[in-house]
Amino acid sequence: MHRLRSTTGRETSGAGSRSHPPAGIPYASPPHPVASAWRADLASLRSLRHSTIGEALLQSVERCPDREALVFLEEGIRKTFAEFLHDVDQTAAGLLALGLQRGDRLGMWGPNIYEWLLYQFATAKAGIILVSVNPAYQVSEVEYALRKVECNAVVCPTAFKTQQYVEMLRKICPEIDSCTPGDLKSAKLPHLRSVIVTDSRHPGMFHVDDVRQAAGSEHTRLLQDLQRKLCVDDPINIQFTSGTTGMPKGATLSHHNIINNVCIFGVRMGYTWKVRICLPVPMYHCFGSVGGGMSMAVHGTSLVFPTAGYDGRANLAAAESEKCTFIYGTPTMYVDMLSHYTPTKYDLSSVEGGIMAGAPCPPEVVREVISKMGIKQITLGYGTTENSPVTFCGDPLDNEERKVETVGYIMDHVEAKVVNPSTGVIVPLGKTGELMIRGHCVMLGYWNDEDKTRECISPDGWYKTGDIASLDGYSYCRIEGRIKDMIIRGGENIYPAEIEQFLHTHPKVMDAQVVGIKDQRMGEEVCACIMLNEGQECTAEEITAFCKGQNLLKSSLKYCHVSYLVLSDCPFQDPKIRDLCRPLPAHREWKGLPSYLAGGLIIAAL
DSSP states (O other): OOOEEOTTSOEESSEEOOOOOOTTSOSSOOSSHHHHTOOOOGGGOOOOOOOOHHHHHHHHHHHOTTSEEEEETTTTEEEEHHHHHHHHHHHHHHHHHTTOOTTOEEEEESSSOHHHHHHHHHHHHHTOEEEEEOTTOOHHHHHHHHHHTTOSEEEEOSOBTTBOHHHHHHHHOGGGGGSOTTOOOOSSOTTOOEEEESSSOOTTOEEHHHHHHHOOHHHHHHHHHHHTTOOTTSEEEEEEOOOTTSSOOEEEEEHHHHHHHHHHHHHHHTOOTTOEEEOOSOTTSHHHIIIIIHHHHHHOOEEEEOOSSOOHHHHHHHHHHTTOSEEEEOHHHHHHHHHHOOTTTOOOTTOOEEEEOSSOOOHHHHHHHHHTSOOTEEEEEEEOGGGSSEEEEOOTTOOHHHHHHOOOEEOTTEEEEEEOTTTOOBOOTTOOEEEEEEETTSOSEETTOHHHHHHHBOTTSOEEEEEEEEEOTTOBEEEEEEGGGOEEETTEEEOHHHHHHHHTTSTTEEEEEEEEEEETTTEEEEEEEEEEOTTOOOOHHHHHHHHHTSOOOSHHHHTOOEEEEEEESSOOOOGGGGGGSOOOOOOGGGTTOOTTOOSEEEEEEO
16 A cells, blocks of 8 residues: 655645646656655645635735726626625625624525626625525425525526526515515525515515615624634535435535635636636536636636526637636537637637536547647646535646546645545555545535535545546546446446547547446446537447447446447536436336436437
């Protein structure tokens, strides 16, 4: 078993924060890992920051008050750092005037609009815990989320696209139509007192302008006094997990979690005040709210929001018109942008780099972003909501092999190890097992759920990610898949991510996802779900011949027999929300197939 001393000063097993080797070194484990790979360059590390979110924003405002902080193109809103801080202070004092107190919970429910950022920082300044609510939640889901954390207030637009937010709240709380704003008494949500609407006025609800105008001088003084009482370890954000292992759980993050995660991430990326980030990823996820929103406060970057929802063409147009230097996106977003991008149509010469994260990143997509879009410094990252979120991230100057094969190397002041999930014993370098994380990034716990917290965080502080991974001698990490997603076919372990990455190499395939389905003889069979590039046609025989014609040496692939093939007519979403698709038509041949194989049509049982 390999031992090393991490830069936190503890001796541990696995991989600890340290300076990584030069980007030009090929991706390969060194012959003597203890001597040549696990070097801890203490001088290169930044100390952890001891500040609240409000203090971090104030420091950036003092450095560059008149520089542009936020651009919301669809809304026509532009704010300098000083203007944004003024709005934040006014809104934070207004929330106190409404009767909200330090430790209360406020739900933010909606798309990427200005009020999302405004209330993210206003709640932090007032010591109110922001609850990030999925904008796609329906009635039962939002009722569960608001009741679980005992929300005292909720902020939302009237509607967005097909989502009727105010109408859904009325269904949950019919009492709202006859109450005074701020005095809601709901049978289903007994702690909810205030509903704040961002765009229009409704009976029983506040408008955002009411909140800004509610504060008097006494509330401003109260807000100022409160800044001296806030603690960096206070809970300040509840992020609901997707609920793939049951009902959604509220991962609770502190100022310390969030500030230090984005601080170290930004240093890794080389962020300065000159950086302009095109930010289409949803703010209700950590990727958007921490990696995006908080980078503005901590590093003084400028954020550009192309649209409230998602639009691949709008992302490209925004990156061009606003001279963005970085683009954030999930793999699906980059696939969409690639399908719309041509150098004659969009000028991306200002774009130096980008972040691709939020889901497994197919190597072919990464290569195309580099070769076609010209984003040479595209960087992959990995993390979980429970880890604030980033725990691994590449260097923008890493070579292409590292970019496509790994999710980067471990972040400073964070420890990682890979263990046998059955025994808990650390596995050798290069071998797969469950990835575990320890450090400043680990959440405070799941809100009001001690049992679930104990299940995933060990007594000595290790967070169990549930992801299958391997580490090399430089602490670069390769994610193989989820333990719960692993397919066991006839006794062989098959990792869907490896098959998906292989299928992405077919020239006609835009996206691919692989799932296991029950089989009486083999235990599980492999079902490949494929979405074709626009205008392409493909047959089951063509995919089968492609698979059989390759030299599949990887452990998962050499034993793999794809038994079912699905061609999809709709884009795949993040694997965690596939069940949003419509159910398959009832048919005996589809027995056992998950309902999220919805947009597809089975064309062959291979």
